[in-house]
Amino acid sequence: MLKFSKCYSLSQFAFGGRVFVTTASLFVLSFFGCSLTCAKLHNSPKALVDQVWQIVNHEYVDGTFNHVDWQATRQSLLSKDYTSREQAYTAIRVALKQLGDPYTRFLDPNQYQALTDETSGETSGVGIAIEMNENNGRLIIVKVLEKSPAFKAGIKIGDEILAINGKSTQGIKVEDASKLMHGKVGASITLKLERAMHQSFNVKLTRANLELPTVSYTLKPSDGKRIGYIHLTEFSATSPNEMRRAIQALKAQHVDGYLLDLRGDPGGLVDSSVAIARMWLDNGVIVREVDRLGKVEEFKAEGTALTKQPLVVLVDGDSASASEILTAALKDNNRAVVVGSQTFGKALVQEVVPLSDGCGLAVTIEHYFTPKGTDIGHKGITPDVKIDLTQPQQQQLEANPALFATQSDPQYTHAIAVLGFNQK
16 A cells, blocks of 8 residues: 655646645555456446445544444435536535545546656656746746656746747646646657746757655765755655665765755655665654554564664645654654754645546545654644844745855755754
């Protein structure tokens, strides 16, 4: 069973033609009940509705269903006639809302596919992330993957997309733009772009298979010391191998200590979080999960730490779920000093089940606790050294990402000081 814990903002963005709908939760990617529900159901909207009801009935963490008569809910759902999938989707969402749990949610085919693609660490497309520019209603490129078709073509962050294959993007929704950009690997796509202070121009790209890197690292000298800086953006299936390479590469450069930056990391695969914790820990509990029957599943270190050098972990209010599992494991086991702001506070485990028509259901099935038994839900993790950014500092870093993890980044400089390697 693949477990993943992810917390997102409430925005949407397209990555190489995929739509990522964001929320906050701890997920488990699982094919539970597929033989029970998928293979035996007829392809009808009503069957889909009942499929969702059955999964919640068997797996939802709260056996009282938020004090809702869940049997009566089934009768109500099945008493209706659904003339389209969209009607069934709406009925499902209304029924799930009764649970009072925003993390138990229905995923339409695009959302489910995007979720599984992202956590795999691989996708297909041209290698750009886009958002809607609220000032002018245009699509703006906010990220370009290195070595991607877009990167090789010279596309830059801040470029605005005026048209996709000749179709204007004015007023278009991000998800609709995603559909236009999505296609088979090897197929071409033409984007009409506009760059600040330049005229519009066309770029022809060929879609390709893409790896989504989650780990970056560098050696940062400070006051005669050698700091191994590692930035983990999310926990995908490829993150453990990326982390292993980062630690080993920095170790070969004889670093004096490590700084693991989890700021802004929404989480990801729980298995990846546990695997990465084992790269830093030789002993101790990593996380405990408890289901609605009180059954406890415990994950421990296995004596496989790659380094014993000093470690500081940087976190903020957007460090969530799998990030919090890793942070708590290192903090509670006295392996690292945690610096930064209070973390997000997400301690619910969800299972994401594939449904019969390409949709998915995220259903809360467990609660997790830190090694010391702390429930961080709605509270988060309090850093050992609490450093909150002021609003001007936050705005400065957001306006100029190049200042991130530099002497202009107060949380970073405090982390360096905690390591004992003071900046000059």
